[in-house]
Amino acid sequence: MDFSSIDKYAKSLIKEAGHRIRNSFVQDIQVETKADANDLVTNIDKEIEQFFIGRIKNDFPDHRIFGEEGFGDPVEDLSGIIWILDPIDGTMNFVHQKRNFAISLGIYQEGTGVLGYIYDVVNDDLYSAQQGKGAYLNDERLPDLTETAISEAMVGINSTWLTPNRYIDHEAVIQLIRDIRGARSYGAASLEIAYVASGRLDAYVSMRLSPWDIAGGLVIALETGAVASNFHGDSANLLQSDSFLIANPSIHPLLLDRYIKLK
Numbered sequence: 381m382d383f384s385s386i387d388k389y390a391k392s393l394i395k396e397a398g399h400r401i402r403n404s405f406v407q408d409i410q411v412e413t414k415a416d417a418n419d420l421v422t423n424i425d426k427e428i429e430q431f432f433i434g435r436i437k438n439d440f441p442d443h444r445i446f447g448e449e450g451f452g453d454p455v456e457d458l459s460g461i462i463w464i465l466d467p468i469d470g471t472m473n474f475v476h477q478k479r480n481f482a483i484s485l486g487i488y489q490e491g492t493g494v495l496g497y498i499y500d501v502v503n504d505d506l507y508s509a510q511q512g513k514g515a516y517l518n519d520e521r522l523p524d525l526t527e528t529a530i531s532e533a534m535v536g537i538n539s540t541w542l543t544p545n546r547y548i549d550h551e552a553v554i555q556l557i558r559d560i561r562g563a564r565s566y567g568a569a570s571l572e573i574a575y576v577a578s579g580r581l582d583a584y585v586s587m588r589l590s591p592w593d594i595a596g597g598l599v600i601a602l603e604t605g606a607v608a609s610n611f612h613g614d615s616a617n618l619l620q621s622d623s624f625l626i627a628n629p630s631i632h633p634l635l636l637d638r639y640i641k642l643k
């Protein structure tokens with residue numbers, strides 16, 4: 381399989397989808413809710429997923445597509461080639477801010493990530509990687525992550541986990557906030573993973589992410605040396621939603637042992 385030609389194809393598809401999203405800013409965007417009042421989806425999320433599926437099904441009829449909005453294939457195993465897509469990651473930011481959202485895409489062969497993309501549409505910043513060939517921000521190679529310490533770490537985390545909740549020991553998370561240099565909440569998982577891969581964040585923590593939130597980012601982050609797992613230390617799940625921690629390799633073990641405690 382020639383993944384370099386698929387890489388070129390995927391990049392041009394993503395850029396075209398980004399163009400469509402930017403054009404949508406002048407239209408009326410229809411916002412609906414999904415699981416709860418703050419879980420948003422728009423006609424643009426759905427249209428962009430359908431745009432990708434139409435093209436990929438036409439040009440690669442034997443590949444499968446696993447997308448958040450459900451227009452793709454029902455995926456219960458990782459055999460063959462699968463495109464794992466989040467057409468808009470950070471829909472709440474898309475609706476309220478028209479920035480801080482991304483297209484996230486990972487292409488997997490027999491469960492191994494071979495191509496990964498996170499496209500910050502408004503800034504026209506494309507994070508990408510081909511397995512074993514390094515990670516890039518646009519045309520610039522991202523350097524390998526270098527050692528850091530908890531006391532100097534910038535950590536992406538949602539402020540919900542600082543309040544009492546039934547999932548995670550919030551006192552330990554408060555101690556984490558005291559011990560690190562700075563906490564940030566961007567509200568778009570894929571971008572936060574791209575920031576860890578590029579050293580803008582040293583870690584990103586989320587209680588519950590789905591395969592399309594992480595699939596592209598895992599391929600990119602692996603190339604610069606970031607370490608990803610769930611909160612039990614097991615490798616990230618590409619078939620179901622799960623807890624997620626990605627970090628600079630020098631602080632990942634300490635984050636798991638001391639600060640991230642499931643109830």
Ligand code: 2AM
Pocket residue numbers: 415418419420448466468469470471472538567568569570588589590593
């Ligand atoms: P989304 O915008 O594609 O839904 C928000 O903190 C981040 O978590 C976003 O990347 C968002 O992706 C993701 N997320 C995953 N599951 C979610 C859910 N059920 N509700 C809201 N955001 C969710």
Ligand code: CA
Pocket residue numbers: 420421448471
């Ligand atoms: Ca969503």
Ligand code: CA
Pocket residue numbers: 466468469470569592593
């Ligand atoms: Ca998402």
Ligand code: CA
Pocket residue numbers: 425448466467468469470471
């Ligand atoms: Ca989404």
